[in-house]
Amino acid sequence: xxxxxxxxxxxxDRPANDILLDVRxxxxxxxxxxxxxxxxxxxxxxxxxxxxxxxxxESGCGKSVTALSIMRLLDIPPAEIASGEIxxxxxxxxxxxxxxxxxxxxxxxxxxxxxxMTSLNPVFTIGDQIAEAVxxxxxxxxxxxxxxxIESLKAVGINNPERRVKQxxxxxxxxxxxxxMIAMALSCDPKLLIADEPTTALDVTIQAQILELIRxxxxxxxxxxxxxxxxxxxxxxxVHDIAVMYAGRIVEQGSVDEVLLSPKHPxxxxxxxxxxxxGMRGQRLNVIKGTVPNPFNMPExxxxxxxxxxxxxxxxxxxxxxxxxxxxxxxCWLYTPAPGFLAPKRGAQRxxxxxxxxxxx
Amino acid sequence: MSKYIIRxxxxxxxxxxxxxxxxxxxxxxxxxxxxxxxxxNPKFTEADREKFKKAWGLDQPIPVQYCRxxxxxxxxxxxxxxxxxxxxxxxxxxxxxxxxxxGLLHGDLGVSIDTxxxxxxxxxxxxxxxxxxxxxxxxIWILVALLIGVYAAIHRYSLFDQAATVFAYVGYxxxxxxxxxMLIFLFSGPGLNILPAGGMTExxxxxxxxxxxxxxxxxxxxxxxxxxxxxxxILPVFTLVVVNIAGDSRFIRSSMLEALGQDYVRTAKAKxxxxxxxxxxxxxxxxxxxxxxxxxxxxxxxxxxxxxxxTIFSWPGIGRMTIEATRSFDYPTLMGLLLITxxxxxxxxxxxDITYAIVDPRIKY
Ligand SMILES: Nc1ncnc2c1ncn2[C@@H]1O[C@H](COP(=O)(O)OP(=O)(O)OP(=O)(O)O)[C@@H](O)[C@H]1O
Ligand code: SF4
Ligand SMILES: [Mg+2]
Numbered sequence: 108x109x110x111x112x113x114x115x116x117x118x119x120d121r122p123a124n125d126i127l128l129d130v131r132x133x134x135x136x137x138x139x140x141x142x143x144x145x146x147x148x149x150x151x152x153x154x155x156x157x158x159x160x161x162x163x164x165e166s167g168c169g170k171s172v173t174a175l176s177i178m179r180l181l182d183i184p185p186a187e188i189a190s191g192e193i194x195x196x197x198x199x200x201x202x203x204x205x206x207x208x209x210x211x212x213x214x215x216x217x218x219x220x221x222x223x224m225t226s227l228n229p230v231f232t233i234g235d236q237i238a239e240a241v242x243x244x245x246x247x248x249x250x251x252x253x254x255x256x257i258e259s260l261k262a263v264g265i266n267n268p269e270r271r272v273k274q275x276x277x278x279x280x281x282x283x284x285x286x287x288m289i290a291m292a293l294s295c296d297p298k299l300l301i302a303d304e305p306t307t308a309l310d311v312t313i314q315a316q317i318l319e320l321i322r323x324x325x326x327x328x329x330x331x332x333x334x335x336x337x338x339x340x341x342x343x344x345x346v347h348d349i350a351v352m353y354a355g356r357i358v359e360q361g362s363v364d365e366v367l368l369s370p371k372h373p374x375x376x377x378x379x380x381x382x383x384x385x386g387m388r389g390q391r392l393n394v395i396k397g398t399v400p401n402p403f404n405m406p407e408x409x410x411x412x413x414x415x416x417x418x419x420x421x422x423x424x425x426x427x428x429x430x431x432x433x434x435x436x437x438x439c440w441l442y443t444p445a446p447g448f449l450a451p452k453r454g455a456q457r458x459x460x461x462x463x464x465x466x467x468x
Numbered sequence: 469m470s471k472y473i474i475r476x477x478x479x480x481x482x483x484x485x486x487x488x489x490x491x492x493x494x495x496x497x498x499x500x501x502x503x504x505x506x507x508x509n510p511k512f513t514e515a516d517r518e519k520f521k522k523a524w525g526l527d528q529p530i531p532v533q534y535c536r537x538x539x540x541x542x543x544x545x546x547x548x549x550x551x552x553x554x555x556x557x558x559x560x561x562x563x564x565x566x567x568x569x570x571g572l573l574h575g576d577l578g579v580s581i582d583t584x585x586x587x588x589x590x591x592x593x594x595x596x597x598x599x600x601x602x603x604x605x606x607x608i609w610i611l612v613a614l615l616i617g618v619y620a621a622i623h624r625y626s627l628f629d630q631a632a633t634v635f636a637y638v639g640y641x642x643x644x645x646x647x648x649x650m651l652i653f654l655f656s657g658p659g660l661n662i663l664p665a666g667g668m669t670e671x672x673x674x675x676x677x678x679x680x681x682x683x684x685x686x687x688x689x690x691x692x693x694x695x696x697x698x699x700x701x702i703l704p705v706f707t708l709v710v711v712n713i714a715g716d717s718r719f720i721r722s723s724m725l726e727a728l729g730q731d732y733v734r735t736a737k738a739k740x741x742x743x744x745x746x747x748x749x750x751x752x753x754x755x756x757x758x759x760x761x762x763x764x765x766x767x768x769x770x771x772x773x774x775x776x777x778x779t780i781f782s783w784p785g786i787g788r789m790t791i792e793a794t795r796s797f798d799y800p801t802l803m804g805l806l807l808i809t810x811x812x813x814x815x816x817x818x819x820x821d822i823t824y825a826i827v828d829p830r831i832k833y
Binding site: 178180205209210211212213214217218220222225226227228229230231239240243244275277288291 | 730731732734735736737738739740741742743745750753754757827828829830
């Protein structure tokens with residue numbers, strides 16, 4: 108399957124004023140014993156109605172914290188949303204009262220989590236757990252909500268939903284539970300669906316089915332999708348746009364085709380290189396050398412500099428910002444001329460098509 | 469479910485049978501023996517001792533004694549015929565068939581050496597005060613521990629939480645007998661004489677609880693009688709529950725904190741449920757699972773605790789009777805008491821297991 112075919116591009120050319128979610132300069136910090144972790148440190152992106160955006164990056168780069176900040180599900184303290192705006196349908200979610208925010212959660216924005224085995228409450232039937240949200244947000248009676256629960260189980264391809272709805276989570280497999288989570292998320296017809304690594308905990312074959320399901324329901328309901336993953340293959344098959352995160356920042360963004368076929372940022376390139384491809388089977392995987400920076404001791408210049416094969420003078424002292432990037436959408440001194448330094452070493456650019464072959468296979 | 473309950477009940481039978489043997493063995497191993505009550509009586513001769521032993525059947529071999537106590541042997545017969553009741557049917561069968569009336573199996577726990585009264589009716593009379601004490605203690609214990617534990621978990625590190633922690637350490641470390649005496653000193657002493665120091669009823673107003681005249685008195689003035697008992701209950705109940713509340717409030721707090729940190733709680737919040745529902749439906753229900761087992765295992769302490777508490781507060785229950793029977797070497801009474809308390813422990817565990825099976829859908833039965 109080719110990367111361009113995979114992304115459901117039906118809504119890609121909607122007008123830009125149709126923005127559903129606009130995150131601006133979000134900074135989420137954790138105040139812990141050893142100091143402050145800047146888990147999300149100035150993230151901006153937007154999602155149009157019906158758009159599908161993938162967020163990728165290594166473990167710990169702040170993907171989940173971004174999602175949980177949008178949902179306002181972080182415990183404050185230790186978390187603190189130090190600055191930023193999260194504009195959803197014209198309202199800044201960060202300014203809503205807790206009650207107003209509850210109306211948004213589950214109803215306008217629904218979330219699916221990574222761990223299907225623990226995300227459902229073990230002591231209530233799944234019907235109860237789906238119906239509960241429906242009753243709350245749509246004001247349906249118990250009976251109607253129960254029927255709606257059966258309906259949404261059917262919609263996510265669960266056989267015999269009348270029986271399943273009365274079962275407890277422990278009576279189901281991981282894949283089945285993730286279907287239940289999706290059914291639950293969709294039961295209130297959300298405008299935005301946030302899926303945080305929805306397939307990471309599942310078997311490979313089940314992963315494909317769940318992704319297919321997410322793609323299908325996204326297509327049918329027209330809900331916008333924010334898909335968080337560290338698997339570029341998943342992104343390539345499921346979403347249209349992509350944002351690459353590194354150490355609490357977005358370092359590159361664009362359409363899947365652009366970013367995966369011609370990655371600009373050295374980190375994106377490293378990520379693509381680390382995908383095992385068919386031709387490379389049996390060879391050592393190309394993993395980005397070095398480790399994510401210590402959150403208490405971030406590098407002074409570019410966060411990626413200690414691991415970057417292309418790092419040059421400005422990288423050690425100046426911090427590239429994606430907002431000031433020119434050309435836009437990539438935070439790297441290779442592209443944006445660093446103030447006071449000579450033109451960036453464009454010669455260091457890489458042959459991208461070849462790199463992307465990994466995800467195509 | 470009912471199948472599970474029946475199975476558990478049937479499983480309890482061999483346990484109870486085992487308990488009778490253990491109770492018997494423990495009392496045999498205890499120093500003294502039924503004649504020790506006369507140890508300081510210079511007029512009690514060796515001949516008297518033999519006579520006493522013969523009268524109480526203590527001259528028989530131990531298995532025979534046990535079988536008579538159980539009601540498997542008929543003391544009227546000799547040799548192998550001991551197993552046969554007066555009707556010719558085996559002695560262990562119900563009285564209506566076998567004609568046998570002695571022994572546990574026929575509801576007879578023997579006669580108190582001390583008072584000459586039937587042990588079963590003695591225990592039955594003392595049981596009600598103990599149930600009143602233990603029942604109130606249980607309800608207050610669970611309610612207060614839940615309130616403290618859940619509130620402390622929701623408001624972790626708050627002033628309340630810290631105060632609860634201090635209370636838990638102090639309460640857990642406090643010896644029951646010392647606490648009881650201090651409470652009497654504080655609330656019934658010369659200073660602040662607001663609560664009775666002991667007993668179950670006010671002697672000047674009411675007949676002794678459980679006596680023949682008590683129930684007519686109770687029927688005539690129910691409100692006064694109940695208020696009277698409640699007043700007498702406050703200090704002993706408090707003494708009895710402090711340790712349990714101290715321990716369980718901590719346990720509930722940590723169990724609740726664990727539940728609150730679970731993924732399904734985050735899911736519940738992500739659905740937009742109000743905090744109240746998230747805490748009291750999703751988290752609490754899960755947090756209570758280990759608590760049910762724990763409380764089930766702690767219920768026996770209500771009975772052991774009652775021994776000290778009832779003695780301090782002269783509460784006319786089975787705890788105080790245990791001490792009295794021990795002091796007077798009243799073996800039949802002691803045996804009956806040990807048996808009943810053991811049976812109650814088995815019952816409490818059974819109830820805890822069944823409750824657990826009801827509240828946790830993952831339990832297979
Ligand atoms: N409750 C918390 N307290 C302190 N630090 C936290 C907390 N939650 C997250 N962090 C920190 O925030 C950073 C970002 O975490 P986040 O969970 O967003 O990573 P992620 O990109 O989702 O990674 P993964 O792929 O492993 O899910 C990490 O360094 C993490 O240690
Ligand atoms: S700014 Fe420098 S260190 Fe950072 S990614 Fe670009 S080249 Fe590498
Ligand atoms: Mg994550």
